[in-house]
Amino acid sequence: MRVLCLGGGPAGLYLALLLKRSDPRHVVRVVERNKPGDTFGWGVVFSDQTLGNLEAADRETANEIAGAFNHWDDIDVHFRGRTITSGGHGFCGIGRMRLIEILVRRCEALGVELAFSTDVTDDEAAAREFGADLVIAADGINSRVRAKYAATFQPDVDLRRCRFVWLGTKKLFKAFTFAFEKTEHGWFQAHAYQYDGDTSTFIVETPEEVWQRAGLEAMSQEEGIAFCERLFARYLGGNALLSNAKHLRGSAIWIRFPRVICRTWTHWNEADGRRVPVVLLGDAAHTAHFSIGSGTKLAFEDGIALVRALEAHPRDLPAALARYEAERSVEVLKIQNAARNSTEWFENVERYTALEAEQFAYSLLTRSQRISHENLRVRDHGYVERVESWFAQRASLPAKAVPPMFTPLSLRGLTLGNRVVVSPMAQYSCVGGTPDDYYLVHLGSRAHGGAALVFTEMVCPSADARISPGCAGMYEDAHRAAWRRIVDYVHSRTPAKIALQLGHAGPKGSTQRGWEAADEPLPERGDPATGERNWPLIAPSALAYGPTNQVPRAMTRADMDRVKAEFVLAARWGAECGFDWLELHCAHGYLLSAFICPLTNRRDDEYGGGLANRCRYPLEVFRALREAWPRERPMSVRISAHDWAPGGNTPADAVEIARLFKAAGCDLIDVSSGQTTRDAQPVYGRMYQTPFADRIRNEVGIATMAVGAIFEPDHVNSIVMAGRADLCAIARPHLADPYWTLHAAAQLGYGDVPWPAQYLSGKAQLERNLARAKAMADERPEANG
Numbered sequence: 049m050r051v052l053c054l055g056g057g058p059a060g061l062y063l064a065l066l067l068k069r070s071d072p073r074h075v076v077r078v079v080e081r082n083k084p085g086d087t088f089g090w091g092v093v094f095s096d097q098t099l100g101n102l103e104a105a106d107r108e109t110a111n112e113i114a115g116a117f118n119h120w121d122d123i124d125v126h127f128r129g130r131t132i133t134s135g136g137h138g139f140c141g142i143g144r145m146r147l148i149e150i151l152v153r154r155c156e157a158l159g160v161e162l163a164f165s166t167d168v169t170d171d172e173a174a175a176r177e178f179g180a181d182l183v184i185a186a187d188g189i190n191s192r193v194r195a196k197y198a199a200t201f202q203p204d205v206d207l208r209r210c211r212f213v214w215l216g217t218k219k220l221f222k223a224f225t226f227a228f229e230k231t232e233h234g235w236f237q238a239h240a241y242q243y244d245g246d247t248s249t250f251i252v253e254t255p256e257e258v259w260q261r262a263g264l265e266a267m268s269q270e271e272g273i274a275f276c277e278r279l280f281a282r283y284l285g286g287n288a289l290l291s292n293a294k295h296l297r298g299s300a301i302w303i304r305f306p307r308v309i310c311r312t313w314t315h316w317n318e319a320d321g322r323r324v325p326v327v328l329l330g331d332a333a334h335t336a337h338f339s340i341g342s343g344t345k346l347a348f349e350d351g352i353a354l355v356r357a358l359e360a361h362p363r364d365l366p367a368a369l370a371r372y373e374a375e376r377s378v379e380v381l382k383i384q385n386a387a388r389n390s391t392e393w394f395e396n397v398e399r400y401t402a403l404e405a406e407q408f409a410y411s412l413l414t415r416s417q418r419i420s421h422e423n424l425r426v427r428d429h430g431y432v433e434r435v436e437s438w439f440a441q442r443a444s445l446p447a448k449a450v451p452p453m454f455t456p457l458s459l460r461g462l463t464l465g466n467r468v469v470v471s472p473m474a475q476y477s478c479v480g481g482t483p484d485d486y487y488l489v490h491l492g493s494r495a496h497g498g499a500a501l502v503f504t505e506m507v508c509p510s511a512d513a514r515i516s517p518g519c520a521g522m523y524e525d526a527h528r529a530a531w532r533r534i535v536d537y538v539h540s541r542t543p544a545k546i547a548l549q550l551g552h553a554g555p556k557g558s559t560q561r562g563w564e565a566a567d568e569p570l571p572e573r574g575d576p577a578t579g580e581r582n583w584p585l586i587a588p589s590a591l592a593y594g595p596t597n598q599v600p601r602a603m604t605r606a607d608m609d610r611v612k613a614e615f616v617l618a619a620r621w622g623a624e625c626g627f628d629w630l631e632l633h634c635a636h637g638y639l640l641s642a643f644i645c646p647l648t649n650r651r652d653d654e655y656g657g658g659l660a661n662r663c664r665y666p667l668e669v670f671r672a673l674r675e676a677w678p679r680e681r682p683m684s685v686r687i688s689a690h691d692w693a694p695g696g697n698t699p700a701d702a703v704e705i706a707r708l709f710k711a712a713g714c715d716l717i718d719v720s721s722g723q724t725t726r727d728a729q730p731v732y733g734r735m736y737q738t739p740f741a742d743r744i745r746n747e748v749g750i751a752t753m754a755v756g757a758i759f760e761p762d763h764v765n766s767i768v769m770a771g772r773a774d775l776c777a778i779a780r781p782h783l784a785d786p787y788w789t790l791h792a793a794a795q796l797g798y799g800d801v802p803w804p805a806q807y808l809s810g811k812a813q814l815e816r817n818l819a820r821a822k823a824m825a826d827e828r829p830e831a832n833g
């Protein structure tokens with residue numbers, strides 16, 4: 049096969065050498081516009097794991113690269129005059145120039161044709177002239193080929209918010225170094241690491257608006273570098289910052305990172321009656337932000353996958369390319385997801401600067417949500433012990449390492465024993481709104497299970513506020529008595545606290561139970577269990593939730609007064625019952641959420657229009673409840689922080705919503721998302737709503753509760769320790785296991801959590817069995833075994 053590779057960066061060169069290695073009969077030519085040794089950039093980093101992949105693909109190159117590597121383990125975070133060090137990170141750095149030299153030499157040894165100083169302006173002419181069977185577009189981040197065939201590749205290029213410059217220095221950074229410096233214009237950060245015997249990479253980064261305010265756009269290249277030298281002088285020890293981009297004028301060395309994704313990776317051309325594919329590789333196909341150091345890794349792994357696909361389908365190029373694209377696009381997506389979190393963290397450093405150095409550094413280390421608390425412990429046990437003990441002290445415990453989820457939290461007059469909450473979950477099992485013995489057992493057993501706070505489901509202040517005929521109420525004496533019995537049980541027999549969630553279903557009312565046709569109206573003949581028929585609905589606007597749902601009546605001011613009074617009475621009764629905490633449900637498309645969401649609120653009075661207007665009625669209800677609710681007991685609000693639909697609320701709106709509730713006296717925002725419109729397209733994943741809780745907590749300065757796909761103790765520890773949220777609400781895992789928290793403690797080897805005295809022998813056995821299983825897993829069989 050004749051393969052023409054456009055671009056002699058890491059992607060093109062590595063693919064070329066792997067192709068020749070795979071089959072020396074291939075004729076492979078790499079065309080590179082630069083002269084040999086004429087390459088931009090300083091060092092690049094790889095993880096230890098990437099090196100392993102390279103070794104499997106071509107041992108010679110891997111050995112040479114490994115020999116030229118500078119290896120380090122520590123990460124130093126410098127913030128507000130403090131340095132936080134954590135170890136065990138296992139990275140290698142190599143000069144980009146050195147890397148290219150190694151690849152070029154290996155290409156030459158294997159017989160790859162290399163054409164330097166050749167700028168390809170017409171890929172089709174070059175392919176024809178070479179007689180190519182396959183053209184590889186490895187022409188980098190600004191790929192000309194990608195632009196030419198944009199209709200096929202459908203690139204999505206997202207220019208990110210920060211400006212950065214890639215510099216070098218003779219200062220040798222022994223650890224991977226992150227340094228943060230505040231100027232009168234805003235924060236700047238440096239990412240620095242040593243990559244050979246006498247040079248380090250030094251990348252300086254700041255948001256576009258800070259860069260503008262600091263006047264860097266108008267500065268010459270030299271002035272801009274001098275600015276960075278002054279700003280980071282304390283880390284440079286008198287060494288200069290160096291640029292090897294002398295060909296760029298003025299501030300052009302400062303760029304915004306383009307995040308590139310392509311819908312497809314192969315374009316077919318006609319050449320002399322033959323169909324010749326042009327295939328994207330490396331940065332031309334995708335990019336991953338430099339803060340996770342994976343660009344070159346991805347470029348190399350693309351090459352490895354493409355050669356394997358060609359070997360697997362030697363006589364079927366379309367099949368080989370389809371396999372390459374299918375395999376790599378999934379891998380790239382995973383890295384890009386991690387890279388997105390990391391990019392956003394660095395774009396929003398300002399958000400985290402109110403954190404103390406310990407928590408700031410931890411938030412940085414776990415920013416991608418891929419490195420967790422336990423991952424950090426494996427890397428550096430001592431570091432995790434130190435931050436755990438710092439965190440425990442902050443939570444008024446003795447300075448001793450404690451899993452962060454088992455530290456107390458106080459709000460107003462209430463102290464919760466740990467950070468785990470049983471999230472509100474409708475059980476649809478009341479008759480006439482009364483929670484019966486099922487609820488006593490259901491909530492009671494979860495209160496025995498170790499969570500510090502157990503939520504009721506959404507409890508409705510009137511019959512027409514219910515979602516379904518099985519929903520719980522707080523509008524009849526019988527309801528009040530039944531709730532009091534449950535609260536008394538929790539208080540007298542368990543260490544847990546219990547929270548009341550009040551909500552009105554609004555346009556999503558009068559529907560079937562969760563396990564029937566959820567969100568759909570009751571059948572014509574009525575509710576199968578009780579025969580109850582559909583009841584009329586109210587909402588901010590006369591908009592049905594879906595094609596089969598009832599069209600609600602738009603609320604009048606009289607309706608608003610009635611509903612508010614019903615909420616207030618329910619809250620008063622809740623206080624009388626002894627509930628420790630009150631939450632107002634303003635999420636998931638129910639009545640108050642429907643006011644806040646612009647897709648369901650089309651009013652043209654003072655309760656519709658802009659965000660402040662849309663929040664007006666929910667805030668009015670909240671304030672009335674705050675008045676009625678005892679001062680020493682906390683109140684929270686659950687919001688949908690993202691409507692996941694065009695024209696809906698976004699996480700930026702959620703920050704404003706949280707600000708308004710904070711001003712009205714709210715103690716904590718319970719950060720959920722979605723369910724406000726049937727058109728929503730949520731992006732699910734582990735802890736997928738936690739970034740919204742993080743943003744609200746750290747931008748607004750209010751406690752938050754994270755919820756959504758938090759299902760491991762490790763998730764809770766990481767979220768709480770990083771200051772992404774103060775509490776974690778866990779829903780479905782508590783349906784599977786009422787004792788989720790007690791089991792989590794045993795799993796973490798933390799014995800100091802109170803179990804019911806009646807169950808202590810179960811605790812002892814569980815702990816013993818887990819310790820034994822761990823010891824067996826840790827045991828290394830003897831060689832002769």
Ligand SMILES: Cc1cc2nc3c(=O)[nH]c(=O)nc-3n(C[C@H](O)[C@H](O)[C@H](O)COP(=O)(O)OP(=O)(O)OC[C@H]3O[C@@H](n4cnc5c(N)ncnc54)[C@H](O)[C@@H]3O)c2cc1C
Pocket residue numbers: 054055056057058059060079080081082089091092093094166167168169186187188189192213214251329330331332338341342343344345346347
């Ligand atoms: C600031 C910064 C820091 C980075 N740090 C890291 C890191 O630590 N670790 C890491 O793995 N990655 C890092 N990267 C990313 C890494 O540099 C790229 O992901 C990697 O170089 C991709 O390789 P490539 O071969 O696809 O593209 P490139 O390296 O850009 O190579 C493309 C080549 O094509 C040539 N070319 C382009 N057009 C033509 C044409 N028309 N004719 C002929 N030749 C052409 C170019 O001259 C170039 O040599 C960093 C990137 C930046 C910007």
Ligand SMILES: Cc1cc2nc3c(=O)[nH]c(=O)nc-3n(C[C@H](O)[C@H](O)[C@H](O)COP(=O)(O)O)c2cc1C
Pocket residue numbers: 471472473474475504505506549562633635686720755756757758777778779780781
């Ligand atoms: C059966 C069930 C009922 C729910 N009922 C409520 C509810 O009454 N009020 C509420 O705010 N959220 C309710 N939710 C949402 C959960 O509180 C939680 O936000 C969601 O399930 C995501 O958390 P998870 O991934 O831990 O399950 C319910 C969820 C489930 C599974």
